[in-house]
Amino acid sequence: MTDIGTVGLIGGSGMLGRAIAQGLLDSGALVASDLWISNRSGQAPEIGNHAGFTVTRYNDTLVEACDTILLSVPPAQVPSLGIARSDKLFVSVMAGVPLATLHDITGSPRVVRAMSSPAAARRLAYSPWIAADAVTAADRERVSAVLGAIGLEDEIGNEDHIAHFTAITGPVPGFVAYFARCVTDYAVASGIEPTIADRAVRQLFLSGGVMLADEAETPAEQVTAMIDYAGTTAAGLLAMEDSPLSDNIARGLEAAVEKTRRMTGG
Ligand SMILES: NC(=O)c1ccc[n+]([C@@H]2O[C@H](COP(=O)([O-])OP(=O)(O)OC[C@H]3O[C@@H](n4cnc5c(N)ncnc54)[C@H](OP(=O)(O)O)[C@@H]3O)[C@@H](O)[C@H]2O)c1
Numbered sequence: 001m002t003d004i005g006t007v008g009l010i011g012g013s014g015m016l017g018r019a020i021a022q023g024l025l026d027s028g029a030l031v032a033s034d035l036w037i038s039n040r041s042g043q044a045p046e047i048g049n050h051a052g053f054t055v056t057r058y059n060d061t062l063v064e065a066c067d068t069i070l071l072s073v074p075p076a077q078v079p080s081l082g083i084a085r086s087d088k089l090f091v092s093v094m095a096g097v098p099l100a101t102l103h104d105i106t107g108s109p110r111v112v113r114a115m116s117s118p119a120a121a122r123r124l125a126y127s128p129w130i131a132a133d134a135v136t137a138a139d140r141e142r143v144s145a146v147l148g149a150i151g152l153e154d155e156i157g158n159e160d161h162i163a164h165f166t167a168i169t170g171p172v173p174g175f176v177a178y179f180a181r182c183v184t185d186y187a188v189a190s191g192i193e194p195t196i197a198d199r200a201v202r203q204l205f206l207s208g209g210v211m212l213a214d215e216a217e218t219p220a221e222q223v224t225a226m227i228d229y230a231g232t233t234a235a236g237l238l239a240m241e242d243s244p245l246s247d248n249i250a251r252g253l254e255a256a257v258e259k260t261r262r263m264t265g266g
Contacts, residue, residue, distance in 0.1 A: 002145035004029055008066030010059050010081065011073035012037030013045035016093060019121035020070065023150035025050045027123055030149070038062040059083050068142055071102075078105055089139050091129070091146070095166050095260065099132050099159060109134035112143050115165045116150065119173075125151035128165045130158070167256040175252065180205050 007030055011017040021037065024030040025047060032052035037045065042057035056062055063069055063085050071092040073081065078097060083090075084107040091112040092102050102111040114129035127147040131140060140155065147153035156162075180201050187197035215222060226233045 001029070002141050004034075004142055004145045004149070005067035006034045006036065006065060007146065008036040008038065008062040008069040010038050010062060010069060010071050010083070011077075012070075013039045013041070013043065013055075014072055015118055016116065016120070017070070017072035018045050018047060019118040019125075020072065020093070020116065020150055021045070021047045021053070022050070023120040023123045023125065024146070025053075027149035029145060036062045036066050060085075063088060068146060070146075071097075081105060089135070089142065091143055093127075096163070096263065099130065103132065110136070110139055112139075113159065113162055114143075114147060114153075115162055115169050116147070117169045117173075120150035123150055126165075126169065127151060127153040128156050128162065129153060130156055130162060163260055164257055167260040168253065171253065171256045175249070176205065176209075 007024065009017050009021055012021050012035075017037070021035060025032060025035065032050050035053040037053060037055045038057065038059045038061075039045075039055075040057060042055060044053075044055040047053070054065070059081050060083060063083050066088075068089050068091060069083070071078075071081070071090060071094055073094065075094050075097050078094070078101065083105065086107045086109070088106070088108050089110045089112070090102060090106045090108055091114055093114050093116045095115070097113070099111055099113050102113060103109060109132060112129050112131045112135060114127050116125045116127040119125045120127075125147075127150065129143060129147060131143065135143075144153055144155070156165075183204075184194075184197050184201045187200065188194050192200075212219060212222070217225065223237060227237055228234075
């Protein structure tokens, strides 16, 4: 297992920062004494039952103490961070902050731009990342170990794709919730008691999600296999394939990408 050294989370008391801290500590990849958190209030966040991490109001003190520094503050706060340290490895999970800006604010050529999500608290995040050229092989191993401790991670080669991942990361759980709502509405309209419909739909989506993730076949292969089986699922899938549903899902994702670009100026 790669030794991830000391980790500093600037903004570690925010929604995403807290989730990352929880996932890292729960994973055992990081012990609390190797975790630093900074924020403007200096107040310690609640991170599960974990204790023993260091909290400071001073971002530069955190940077001094840590090997890897994660940036998780609102993008508007970026200019006021005061973290110029050319010899440190910085990993940003901030939406819409390009590698070039990360280099400018940190003074370090060793910068990484990543995307993640609050699913990190359950160690279920998907975190794609792209590294500046000066990021070393050892740095890359460390980034992979840190982001791998909170879920799945992939190094990608095209910075533009981070905007797409930014748009997909947030909405996909919302889209799943929307589909689940449609199924619940159908069940209730068929006369099933709402609390029973709710329990059933949650359990069905849980098992569907776990199977989707665990089966070796891709989602497309799973759909083909179900259509080939020609049972009740096939009847439903063929009716959906014959509808504008797939185009409408793509429209939903495009709208999310557009909104991300508008919000981040990216
Ligand atoms: N939340 C998500 O689902 C999500 C998903 C993907 C990406 N992101 C990105 O993650 C970043 C954080 O989002 P969030 O939702 O976690 O925001 P948030 O809940 O508002 O948390 C922001 C954190 O930053 C701290 N902070 C603000 N200004 C600071 C400064 N100058 N120095 C040190 N700490 C500072 C805040 O603490 P104080 O107020 O005490 O300073 C708080 O801990 C954003 O860039 C966002 O684009 C978020």
